Amino acid sequence: MTEAMLSGTVENGVHRLMLRVYWEDTDAGGFVYHANYLKFCERARSDFLRLMGVRQSAMGNRLFVVRRMVCDFLRPARLDDLLAVQTCCQATAGARLELRQRVSLKGEVLFAAAVTVAFVDRAGHPRRLPAEIRALFDSPFESAP
Amino acid sequence: MTEAMLSGTVENGVHRLMLRVYWEDTDAGGFVYHANYLKFCERARSDFLRLMGVRQSAMGNRLFVVRRMVCDFLRPARLDDLLAVQTCCQATAGARLELRQRVSLKGEVLFAAAVTVAFVDRAGHPRRLPAEIRALFDSPFESAP
Amino acid sequence: MTEAMLSGTVENGVHRLMLRVYWEDTDAGGFVYHANYLKFCERARSDFLRLMGVRQSAMGNRLFVVRRMVCDFLRPARLDDLLAVQTCCQATAGARLELRQRVSLKGEVLFAAAVTVAFVDRAGHPRRLPAEIRALFDSPFESAP
Amino acid sequence: MTEAMLSGTVENGVHRLMLRVYWEDTDAGGFVYHANYLKFCERARSDFLRLMGVRQSAMGNRLFVVRRMVCDFLRPARLDDLLAVQTCCQATAGARLELRQRVSLKGEVLFAAAVTVAFVDRAGHPRRLPAEIRALFDSPFESAP
Numbered sequence: 001m002t003e004a005m006l007s008g009t010v011e012n013g014v015h016r017l018m019l020r021v022y023w024e025d026t027d028a029g030g031f032v033y034h035a036n037y038l039k040f041c042e043r044a045r046s047d048f049l050r051l052m053g054v055r056q057s058a059m060g061n062r063l064f065v066v067r068r069m070v071c072d073f074l075r076p077a078r079l080d081d082l083l084a085v086q087t088c089c090q091a092t093a094g095a096r097l098e099l100r101q102r103v104s105l106k107g108e109v110l111f112a113a114a115v116t117v118a119f120v121d122r123a124g125h126p127r128r129l130p131a132e133i134r135a136l137f138d139s140p141f142e143s144a145p
Numbered sequence: 146m147t148e149a150m151l152s153g154t155v156e157n158g159v160h161r162l163m164l165r166v167y168w169e170d171t172d173a174g175g176f177v178y179h180a181n182y183l184k185f186c187e188r189a190r191s192d193f194l195r196l197m198g199v200r201q202s203a204m205g206n207r208l209f210v211v212r213r214m215v216c217d218f219l220r221p222a223r224l225d226d227l228l229a230v231q232t233c234c235q236a237t238a239g240a241r242l243e244l245r246q247r248v249s250l251k252g253e254v255l256f257a258a259a260v261t262v263a264f265v266d267r268a269g270h271p272r273r274l275p276a277e278i279r280a281l282f283d284s285p286f287e288s289a290p
Numbered sequence: 291m292t293e294a295m296l297s298g299t300v301e302n303g304v305h306r307l308m309l310r311v312y313w314e315d316t317d318a319g320g321f322v323y324h325a326n327y328l329k330f331c332e333r334a335r336s337d338f339l340r341l342m343g344v345r346q347s348a349m350g351n352r353l354f355v356v357r358r359m360v361c362d363f364l365r366p367a368r369l370d371d372l373l374a375v376q377t378c379c380q381a382t383a384g385a386r387l388e389l390r391q392r393v394s395l396k397g398e399v400l401f402a403a404a405v406t407v408a409f410v411d412r413a414g415h416p417r418r419l420p421a422e423i424r425a426l427f428d429s430p431f432e433s434a435p
Numbered sequence: 436m437t438e439a440m441l442s443g444t445v446e447n448g449v450h451r452l453m454l455r456v457y458w459e460d461t462d463a464g465g466f467v468y469h470a471n472y473l474k475f476c477e478r479a480r481s482d483f484l485r486l487m488g489v490r491q492s493a494m495g496n497r498l499f500v501v502r503r504m505v506c507d508f509l510r511p512a513r514l515d516d517l518l519a520v521q522t523c524c525q526a527t528a529g530a531r532l533e534l535r536q537r538v539s540l541k542g543e544v545l546f547a548a549a550v551t552v553a554f555v556d557r558a559g560h561p562r563r564l565p566a567e568i569r570a571l572f573d574s575p576f577e578s579a580p
Contacts, residue, residue, distance in 0.1 A: 005295065006308055006309075006310060006372070007310070018296055019296075020296060020297070020333075020336075020337070022329075022332060022333045022336055023332055023336065023462045023463065023464065023468060024329045024332060024333075024462065024468055024470065026462045026463035027458045027459065027461045027462060027463070028458065028461035028462065028463070028464075028465050028466070028513070028514050029208050029210070029458065030267070030463050031210075031463070033458060033459055034183065034187070034210070034211045034214075035180045035181070035183035035184050035187065035459065036180070038179065038180035038183060039180050039312075039314045042179070042180070042312065042313055042314060043310075043312045043314075046310075046312055046313065046370075047310070050370070055370065056313075056369065056370065057173075057368065057369045057370040063174050065174070065176075065179070065218065065221070066179045066218050067217070067218055068215075068216065068217055068218065069179075069214075069215075069216045069218075070213075070214075070215050070216075071213065071214045071215075071216065072212070072213055073210065073211050073212055073213065073214075075269065076210070076269055078347065078463070079346065079347045079463050080336075080340070080345065080346065080347040082296070122175070124220065124221055150440065151453055151454075151455060151517070152455070163441055164441075165441060165442070165478075165481075165482070167474075167477060167478045167481055168317045168318065168319065168323060168477055168481065168491075169317065169323055169325065169474045169477060169478075171317045171318035172313045172314065172316045172317060172318070173313065173316035173317070173318070173319075173320050173321075173368070173369050174313065174318075175318050176318070178313060178314055180314065184457075184459045187457060187458055187459060188455075188457045188459075191455075191457055191458065191515075192455070195515070200515065201458075201514065201515065202513065202514045202515040223318070223492065224318050224491065224492045225481075225485070225490065225491065225492040227441070319498050319500070320557070321500075324473065324477070324500070324501045324504075325470045325471070325473035325474050325477070326470070328469065328470035328473060329470050332469070332470070347463075353464050355464070355466075355469070355508065355511070356469045356508050357507070357508055358505075358506065358507055358508065359469075359504075359505075359506045359508075360503075360504075360505050360506075361503065361504045361505075361506065362502070362503055363500065363501050363502055363503065363504075365559065366500075366559055412465070414510065414511055
C-alpha cells in the first residue's frame with residue numbers, strides 16, 4: 001500500500017478516508033464507543049491536511065485545535081465495519097476553519113458533525129491562518145458530505 | 146477511600162466528579178486530547194446514574210446511548226490537572242434525557258456540553274424510560290452547572 | 291483503496307500492516323503513549339486473522355484474548371510517523387497461539403512483543419482451537435519478524 | 436473528596452489506587468480491553484510519584500518512559516468493577532526503576548506486570564535518577580504486591 005492511499009483521497013474538495021473498526025474502538029455495549037467517532041474525524045482532518053501539503057508535526061509553535069463540535073450519533077458501528085469518513089471545509093475566517101464531517105457504512109450515515117477548528121499558538125491564542133492554508137480551503141466546490 | 150467517594154457527589158440535582166489528568170489523556174500538543182473530554186463526561190454520567198441507584202451493568206437488554214452532543218472546547222487542560230465534572234439533567238422526555246455537563250479547573254470552565262442521551266434496546270430502538278429512572282431526574286432543582 | 295489493502299498483506303507467513311500515528315496516539319511527552327503499541331499490535335492481529343479468513347465478529351461465543359505479553363519499548367514513535375507492524379505465528383498448542391510482533395519505522399524496530407493469545411468462550415474458559423484455525427498457522431515458514 | 440484521596444495511598448512502600456471500570460475501558464467482548472490495564476498501571480505510577488512528591492509536569496526536559504513490561508492477563512474485569520492497583524518498587528539502578536504492579540478485584544488478581552521504567556531526556560537518552568528520587572524508592576520494605 002502506498003503512503004498516499006493510507007491517507008485517503010480528495011475529490012471536489014471532499015476528503016474521504018476509509019478505516020476499520022477494531023476491538024479498541026468498541027465498548028461492552030457491542031458498538032463503537034461514542035467518543036471514538038471524534039478520533040475517526042480527527043484522523044480524517046489530519047490526513048486531509050497531509051494531502052493538502054500541511055505537515056502538522058512541522059508547524060512548530062502553531063497547531064490546530066477543536067473549538068466546537070456539534071455531533072449527531074445516528075446509528076451504531078460495529079466491530080470489523082469498514083467505515084468511510086468524509087470531510088469538507090465550508091468556510092475559513094480569521095483563525096478558523098468550519099468543517100463538515102460524516103462517518104458512514106456502505107452509504108448509510110452513522111455519525112455527522114459540524115466542526116470549528118482554530119489555529120492557535122502554544123499559549124492557546126488564536127493566530128491568523130496563513131494565506132497558503134486559507135487558499136487550500138477557500139476554493140469553491142459544490143459537493144459536500 | 147470509600148466507593149461512594151470515588152463516584153462523586155450529588156447536591157441539589159447536580160453531580161460533581163473529581164478526576165485527574167494522566168498521560169493517557171494528553172496528546173503531543175501538550176494538552177488534553179479533545180475527544181477525551183467526552184470520556185470524562187461519560188464517566189460522570191455513569192457515576193451520576195450509579196449514585197442514583199441505576200446499575201448499567203445490570204440493565205440487561207437496555208442501555209443508554211448518546212444521540213447528540215454539542216461540545217464547546219473553551220480552554221485546555223494539562224497533565225496533572227485536577228478537574229471537576231459537573232452534570233445535571235435538564236429534562237426527560239419519552240426515551241430521552243437532556244443533560245448539561247461541564248469540565249472545570251479551579252472554577253474556570255474548560256469544556257461545556259449539552260448532551261442528549263437515549264434509552265434503547267440492543268437493536269438500537271428507543272425504549273421508554275422506566276418510571277423509576279424518570280422520577281430520579283424529574284425532580285425540580287434550581288442550580289445547574 | 292480496496293478493502294484488502296487496508297488490512298495489510300501476508301507473505302511467507304508474516305503479516306505486515308502499515309499505520310499512521312495520529313494525535314490520539316501521542317501524549318504530552320511528544321511521543322506515542324506506550325499502551326498504544328498494544329493497540330497497534332491488536333489491529334495487526336485482527337487484520338491477520340481477517341486475511342486468513344477468520345471473522346472475529348462472526349465467532350459467536352468464542353473469542354481470542356491476550357494471556358501474556360512481553361513488551362520491549364525500544365525507541366519512540368512520533369506524530370505523523372508511518373509505522374509497519376509485522377506479525378507472525380510461532381506456535382499453536384491446544385487453546386493457544388504464540389505470536390511475535392514488532393512495530394518499526396523505516397526498518398528500525400521501535401517496539402517488539404511476544405504475545406500469547408488464548409481461544410476462550412464467553413465465560414473465559416479455554417477452548418481448543420478449531421482445526422481450521424490451527425491449520426492456518428501451523429504451516430512452517432522461515433522468515434519471522 | 437480531597438485531592439490526596441484521589442491519588443491513592445502508600446503503606447509500607449506499596450501504593451494502592453482504587454479505580455472504576457467505565458464504558459471507555461471495555462470492548463465488544465464484554466470485558467476490559469487488554470491494553471487498558473497498562474493505562475491503569477500508568478495512572479498508579481503517576482499517583483505513586485505524586486504522593487512521593489515528584490511532579491512529572493514540572494520535570495522540564497526529563498521524563499519517565501516504560502522500557503519493558505511483562506504483562507499477565509489472568510482474569511477479565513467488567514463494566515462497573517471497582518479495581519485496586521498495587522504498585523511497589525523492587526529496585527533502582529542508574530537510570531532505571533523496577534516495579535511490580537497488579538490489578539485486583541475484591542482480592543483476586545486480574546492482571547500482573549513487571550515494569551522497567553527509565554529516566555530519560557527529551558531526546559530519549561537515559562539520565563541518572565536524581566538522588567532524591569532514588570532515595571524515595573530505595574528504602575527497604577517487606578510487603579510487595
